[in-house]
Amino acid sequence: MPEICRFYGIVIRIFSIDNEHPPKHMHIKYNEYDAVMELNTLNIINGNIPKKARILVREWAEVHQEELLEMWNTQKFHKISPLE
Numbered sequence: 570m571p572e573i574c575r576f577y578g579i580v581i582r583i584f585s586i587d588n589e590h591p592p593k594h595m596h597i598k599y600n601e602y603d604a605v606m607e608l609n610t611l612n613i614i615n616g617n618i619p620k621k622a623r624i625l626v627r628e629w630a631e632v633h634q635e636e637l638l639e640m641w642n643t644q645k646f647h648k649i650s651p652l653e
Contacts, residue, residue, distance in 0.1 A: 570596065573640070576629070576651030579622055583637070585644055593641045597626055606630065608637050625652055 570582040573595065580598040593608040597618055604616035604623070611630050613623060629652040630637065640646055 571646040572648075573637070573646065574629070574649045574651050577622075577625060579618075579626060581626070581629075581649075583640060583646060585646065593638060595630075595637060597622075608634065608641060628652060 570584045574581045582596045597604045599622045602618040604618045607614045
């Protein structure tokens with residue numbers, strides 16, 4: 570699973586085979602927490618992460634949403650700059 574970004578202890582990944590099962594999503598790891606965020610709505614659809622981490626990930630994802638969706642659609646992964 571390619572790591573897309575890492576910031577404030579949060580790791581964002583997209584499975585390269587996930588294109589086979591909707592919805593389009595990314596995986597979030599923060600300490601012992603795991604969650605899945607849907608890329609179109611930026612809502613958590615599985616798992617749980619602390620509220621502050623969820624807010625930071627959503628803020629980051631809003632800036633990079635088009636790029637994340639393009640990566641999902643093309644399955645061409647690359648690093649994205651972290652939240653500053």
